[in-house]
Amino acid sequence: MMKHTETNADALEDDLDYQIDASSNESDNDSQSQSSSHEIEANQPSSDASEVKKNKRKRQRQKLKEKKKQKFGTSGKEATSLAHSPDILSDIINNQIRINFKDLSAVELQDRFIKSSYIEDTIDFPNERETGNYPEYVTHAFKKNNQENEFNKVDSNGSPTTLIFCLSALRALDIVKALRKLQTEEFKITKLFGKHIKLDEHIEYCKNNKIGIAVGTPQRILQLTNGNLNFDHLKFVILDYTFTDKKSYNLISNNDCKKPVMEFLTHPSLLKRLSDKTTKICFY
Known part of the structure; x- marks a missing residue:
């Protein structure tokens, strides 16, 4: 019984915990990028942070809707x-x-x-x-x-x-x-x-x-x-x-x-x- 692709792993709604085994070079690069990102975040206005939280809540609501569909069954377009x-x-x-x-x-x-x-x-x-x-x-x-x-x-x-x-x-x-x-x-x-x-x-x-x-x-x-x-x-x-x-x-x-x-x-x-x-x- 009548189915979005993002490269951001945090946005995947499959309830799996992703673990990345990085090399030392990659770790150094990550440290540098994290440092840069912190500096950028520090300079971002509070409105941007609010937008991020808003989008996160939106994704959570969508995830709950999908779980409800799976629980009770589906019909319609799909x-x-x-x-x-x-x-x-x-x-x-x-x-x-x-x-x-x-x-x-x-x-x-x-x-x-x-x-x-x-x-x-x-x-x-x-x-x-x-x-x-x-x-x-x-x-x-x-x-x-x-x-x-x-x-x-x-x-x-x-x-x-x-x-x-x-x-x-x-x-x-x-x-x-x-x-x-x-x-x-x-x-x-x-x-x-x-x-x-x-x-x-x-x-x-x-x-x-x-x-x-x-x-x-x-x-x-x-x-x-x-x-x-x-x-x-x-x-x-x-x-x-x-x-x-x-x-x-x-x-x-x-x-x-x-x-x-x-x-x-x-x-x-x-x-x-x-x-x-x-x-x-x-x-x-």
Whole structure:
């Protein structure tokens, strides 16, 4: 899961301590240069010293921002490079199917492969793949399929039109928050993840609510596909692919997520809908 060059070693933000092993001649030169620099600094006005401190604080703030990005994951401009054509995405998914189902024969694997025709080509989506652009992306996918009239129609409980798979509960909350403006009484935006929410609670919720878009983790969504969350009206499965965690893993390379994602994508009921072109896979 949608990268400045300075010769000054002190400006490198890699948390490494640099040690220089200098020769005696270099040490003499350093002593002379240090002496000269002290003389220059002594003659510098206080405003220059203030500017140096200001720049130092600015670098420290930038460093903190970068650490926060690494901690919570990233999406957007840097991640947009992960947006590929259906042919490439099909190869990526099928490679993961081979890895996660090693016990299957070549023939059995072939039956589970995701064809490029199963994947909606959204490479022409004009906006950056940032969290805030999710509502536009979902409506864009429906328009491409000439199904804008089907977008917010939910005929039965527990039967969403769109399922969004993401890396974590926190990521799901961010996406749900962005999608809230699409919610109506008959078109719920639902979060589905195991953190602090029991499976029985989700089962009960699915039975009693018309879900338009469900956003959740692969593990919890997979647990709900045994009759509680059905595919009868499912138009799109969206993989939150360009978002990456602090270790630069995305949804289908993260160890906790990749197998349940592959199990869902190769579910017989979903494969039937993909083959019939009633459901499409999208990569955000």
